[in-house]
Amino acid sequence: MTGQLHRADFVPPAGLANRHVQTLLPRLLPRRHLPHRWETLTLPDGDFVELAWVAPGPTAPDAPLFLLFHGLEGSFDSPYARELLAAADALGWRAVLMHFRGCGRRPNRLPRAYHSGDTADAYWLIGQLAHRYPRALKVAAGVSLGANMLVKLVAEQGGDGLDLAGAIAISAPLDLAASADCLQRGFARVYERHLLASLKAKTAGRLSDFPLALDGERLGRLRTLRDYDDAVTAPLHGFRDAADYYRRASAGRWLGELELPTLILHAEDDPFMPGDLFERLPPPGAAVRVELARQGGHVGFMEWREGRLRSWLARRVSRQLEDWAPTFAGRPRRLAAESEPPGR
Structure with missing residues (x-):
């Protein structure tokens, strides 16, 4: 690996390295129980998106905030969503997922849906969160479709156009x-x-x-x-x-122009994308760190740790959140979400 491309430290369990096994495993395991509350956010055009906040969440006004964007036809119920939100909550972060229009509990109002390049709703939400929590450090993460959208949004807004300390893109179809x-x-x-x-x-x-x-x-x-x-x-x-x-x-063409610190996590065997994806794209700029794993599938990355299958993505994202919020990392963790075994 050269430049801003690095080898990820993900190691699949013996016998579970196949790309399709990795892709399907999170969907076959019991879903993590994660208490949450819903909020409907009205958008400037009169439509709405639904937010799922991990409950009860921290009360400190300066608690850092983790914002997650799901993939195509995903939701709070997606296995990766619950794992990533639980990981942020375990660190004491305020954690929330934005459902794209029509992906929450109700159909959206206007005659439109959502797509991989639709950044306006995410931009509006980040602005609202900036007003609500002006003292909070904020990090956004996107998965699959949501990751491509987030990279495009970061490119559009430049280094200081968003109240974000960093962005994380997972299995992005760039x-x-x-x-x-x-x-x-x-x-x-x-x-x-x-x-x-x-x-x-x-x-x-x-x-x-x-x-x-x-x-x-x-x-x-x-x-x-x-x-x-x-x-x-x-x-x-x-x-x-x-x-x-x-x-x-497609957001890949802007990889060399991103100014906000951005972590991209990707598996070379992702069945949703060509294995030479990053050879087709411009070299990432200095603000971007791309970590490539040989295996992992599409939003899979399941590892064997502490006697059971666990999400390497949640562990890697947790480490990145601690790196970006070092002053907060020393505070007591919310251990319940981290240690609780998955449940239906």
Whole structure:
């Protein structure tokens, strides 16, 4: 590894290194119990996003804040979300997840959805949190789609345009066209079918609201995510077609221009992306640290530690949060979330 590319210290358990095993393991294990409360945040255009705050959370006004953005069709219930939020909570951070429009408990109001390059809602939320917690150090993290969105937002706003001390991008599809191609090959088509079924079901319930030249029969015939992006994502959000959407929304082209301290965690065997992803992209700038693991799958990174399978991502993110908030790291930890075994 050279420059800002580094070898991650992730080591998969013996017999569990396969990319698909790693990708699926977090979804097969019992889901962590994590108390939380909901908040509806109204957006400037009259729509809303739903926030899930880990409860009870710290009371100190200067407690650092961890903001998480989920992946495509993800939510607070996604295994990685609960693990990362619990890890931040265990350190005494205020932890919150923003659901993209329509991914919370209720459909959103306006005839639109969300996509990989849609940074406006995240930007608005970060501004609101800056007003609410002006003394708090803040770090944002994104997973998959949310990671690409976050990298794009950081690039758009420059080094001082966001009230963030740093950003963390996990398994980011920084070249969306390449990811769409990868998901049409081999076993990865299983993931594509799963995601596509969720998107189509959600869209079917709103066809009468959406300004699309699309009926239920044509929606049912869409076979790939690229088809879906051509027929739904692109026209719904002002793109010419899927190719135009992928080109304009992919954040990889800005890796050399990021000014905010940014950690990117990625597995070279991620089935959602080509293995040479970072060879296709500009070299990362001085503010960016890319850690590449040979294995890990897509948002997998499950390791054997303390007698059971645990999330290496949660451990690595915890270490980064402590690095970015050293003055807070010495305070007593909230051990309950860290030590509690997963439960349904």
